[in-house]
Amino acid sequence: VKKGGANCEIENSRAIGTGAKNSYFEVACKGGSGYIVQTTAPMNIGGEVAVNSCLLYEDGGNVSCKLTNRQTQLQVVDTLNTAAAAAGTTCAIKDKRYVLSTKADNYFEVACDDGKGYIYQQTSATGAFARAIPCAQAGFVGGGCTMTDAVAAQTEQAGFYSKLAGKAGFTCDVEKYGMLPTNDPKKEIVELKCKGSDVGGIAVFTATDGKVYDCLTAEMNGYRCSFTKKDTQYARLTKDLVGFNKASCQVSDARIIGSTDTEGFVEVACSDGLPGWVLGYPIGVAKPAAKEFLSCAQAKGIGGGCKLPTNKPKA
Template sequence: MFPMRPFAIGLSAALAVAILVPAAVISAPKEEKGKPAAIDAKARETGMKEAPAIIQASGAGCTVSDARFIGEDKKAGAKYYEVACNEGMGFAAIAKKDAAPQVYPCLESSQPGPDGKVGGLACLLPGNANSGAGLAPYVKKGGVNCDIENTRAIGSGAKNSYFEVACKGGSGYIVQTVSPMNINGEVAVNSCLLYEEGGNVSCKLTNRQTQLNVVDTLNGAAGVNCAIKDKRYILSTKSDNYFEVACQDGKGYVYQQTAATGAFARAIPCAQAGFVGGGCTMTDAVAAQTEQAGFYSKLATKAGFPCDVEKYGMLPTNDPKKEIVELKCKNSDVGGIAVFTATDGKVFDCVTAELNGYRCSFTKKDNQYARLTKDLVGFNKTSCTVSDARIIGATDSEGFVEVACSDGLPGWVLGYPLGVAKPAAKEFLSCVQAKGIGGGCKLPTNKTKS
């Protein structure tokens, strides 16, 4: 999902810059035992005078509330500052003549190096005492509820800054935002589970087992009576996270969790979960699918579409009370799209399915031509054997199919009512009459002169 390795190399270099400030240029505040280091009044005066313009030029999202001058490296032509910001996250800044300012979030510049010591750009202003709290607005903007317990800087590249946050309860996230940090820029907050443990970009403040504890909470909300034998993370989309559970009784489910709120969305039996990251791997999905195919055979027959289901595929739906399933029938070239609820069901053949917003993948397009030819006969057009077809448009109540004839003569447009599982064609138009529908006929033998 993410180009992790190349990015991580850039981060290491960025963090090193903050550490390698020459010690000789640093004006260290005086420390008193048991008290925070006192900020030199002159350093603060110089900082408040010079730093705001530098921060503004950097593009960082910061209204300076406090600042201090850290020091100057005359040989390198560099001046160093720390600023605290009304927005929360403060920065360490490097200003060089004839060069764009460099800024580092305090969470990054204050992070200890491999030797356990912080570098010369560590933030010391009172307003930066809890720099990790400055990530809260970014986490919120990323659409995630997290009571932040701990934070860590991963680093900054040329375009992005990356951080880790650990939340109370065990969940954790990688926060990605623009560099320099600016709350008005883009923000993405992704679950730690998206990243491999031990990778250059990974979560270190929480462990994977703790992160998976959320599955126990989802299991309680699912109401499927599953005593969990095993569990695993599958994948995340922009809006949802997916986890697999294997139950002691041999059953298995995929739990869908709403990413923004962490709330349980739905439980998908393993027999229906093939569309989620390849489906279940911890239970006998083949046996479950065979059993489910028999169940769909009964439902389809009850809905007036006799079908000994050989193969089925789940289509995504935002309605947890509805299943949308493509069916392939044994010893038949004709399949369909079924819409099942707890109380009823309907099955669209592949022509009318597409009119209603679904597309068959198991059934070849030309297997539908016989049905369309038969519908033409109903309008006394017996000379046209359909050789091609396409959906050309729809109104709120009617969908239109353009058909071409095998004899090469001009074809026709058939209109069907929407929402009906086995509709009879209700309208019959020539391509001239259908010019105003979805741009008119476009199949090669049907093109009309303007």
């Protein structure tokens, strides 16, 4: 069981059956959880092992759990709820359900008496509470919450992000947002789509600070916009070229070609078909001004150099 990545102090077990290549066992764990364990047949401790939560299997199926019932298995949610409260998220649970499992984590939804809802993330290997994801931000987990009004929650959250973006100096009436993965529980990374505007960005919010990158500089900083089209950034790049006395270049294409620890580089093509340029921007700055201007010949050592069609050397 441990080899399969599950945390289980086994209280009971039974053999389910053996097929041509695999054997199946059920284990019941202290605390109410249970698992179906799949091993090679004949069983070999050196062989592959798959361990899946009993909650994945319907009662009465060819493979199902009998040593513990679904209600008992969901008692783990009460333990997670206590841990969530200690971490600052309180919920008087009205209803709960299992959502899904990945190799690293299990996910459970809770609906609260106050109308709010969350998805609790549990680390599979230790059984520990990882985080509480508000339903407004949980669309990436199995389609999100189903026991609370996620649309209302998302509308409320969009307004909240509009205010946070404004405080960070990025005016945006948030119409749509999407959560990006982060390993830092104290940080939210959110893509924002602004209502009535082609502009969008990637916001990085903490409890005390906020920063919003436009979709051009976001990519230099390791993020990528999916709601905003690339060509909406061309006017900004054209304006930046004016600062280097290159007003004749109306940007018609662009791509990030590389970065260092302090600077990111953008190749641009001009609509007149003449050779384009490379602009350098500081990393980690929300509204960076271009600080460097290079020809494609000068930039040939950066990320393989210019590759847009009109910027390639003529044969």
